[in-house]
Amino acid sequence: MGLLDGKIGVVFGVANKRSIAWAIARAWASEGAQLAFTYQGERLKDNVAELVGTFGPETLLMPCDVTRDEDIQAVFAQMQQRYGKLHLLLHSVAYAPREALEGRFLDTSREAFRIALDVSAYSLVALARAAAPLMTEGGSILTLSYYGAEKVVPHYNVMGVAKAALEASVRYLAYDLGPQRVRVNAISAGPVNTLAARGISGFLEMLRHYEAKSPLRRNVSPEELGATGLFLASDGAAAITGQVIYVDCGYQIMGM
Structure with missing residues (x-):
């Protein structure tokens, strides 16, 4: 019997096979969860459809631009129609304009700030x-x-501010949803070579730095992030909510 047998989940943010979202989705599915997926825009549709197809042709795949409330409503209307209930939700969505991830945070434009906070933080609240x-x-x-x-983190810039807002949102959502036994948590992952990460200037240097400075002297693997995602989705984490769990080979504890 799987840890997630009988559970229904929806996954936002798979871009390709290197996505952390895909690693967590695979871990969930391996323990019995039945999953639906969304994709952001036609450019990513074929990649995501190919991956999702490995779970079977009946797997639900839906378009969703998380900045559009009507898209979000359509996704959950389809979930309601297909399953009538939901147990798991994975939010792996973040974006900032490329120019905002270069140079100085001081030079972040108002529009880049708005986009980063909307896509990367408010979307969790909306979902x-x-x-x-x-x-x-x-x-x-x-x-x-x-x-x-x-x-x-040099060059992370406005995305760091957006992630800070995301982590605060986790705590407030955990408080609001706790009475209905819905837990809300975040994984703070060490650097992983994903599509999103490659947009950050100096990312390869970051990988080398983590490997040299973290207590475990290595970088985290997608499979390890998947395992943590599985734990947080399972009854083993039934008393854990509102938390940011660091899965970074210990880097977060280091002072220098």
């Missing part, structure tokens, strides 16, 4: 609000953060 009515049996909402929310 949780839409999901909550379906989580009648309790549930687990999981998002992905990064150490740049807590400390300055």
Whole structure:
């Protein structure tokens, strides 16, 4: 019997096979969860469809631009129609304009700031609000953060501010949704070579730095992030909510 047998989940943010979201989705599915997926825009549709197809042709795949409330409503209307309930939600969505991830944070434009906060932080609030009515049996909402929310990481810039807002949102959502037994947590992952990460200037240097300075002297693997995502979705984490769990080979504890 799998840890997530009988659980229904929806996954936002798979871009390709290297996505952290895909690693967590695979871990969830391996323990019995039945999953639906969304994709952002036609450019990513084929990649995501190919991956999702490995779970079977009946797997639900839906378009969703998280900045459009009507898209979000359409996703959860389809979830309601297909399953009638929901237990798991994975939010792995973040974006800032490329120019905002170069140079100085001081030079972040008002529009780049708005976009980064809307896509990367407010989207969790919007998705949780839409999901909550379906989580009648309790549930687990999981998002992905990064150490740049807590400390300055050169070139992470406005995304660090967005991740700080995301982590605060986790705490407030955990408080609001706790009475209906819905838990909300974040994984703060060490650097992983994903599509999003490659947009950050100096990313390869970051990988080398983590490997040299973390207590475990290595970088985290997608499979390890998947395992943590599985734990947080399972009954083993039934008393854990509002937390940011660092999965970074210990880098977060280091002073220098």
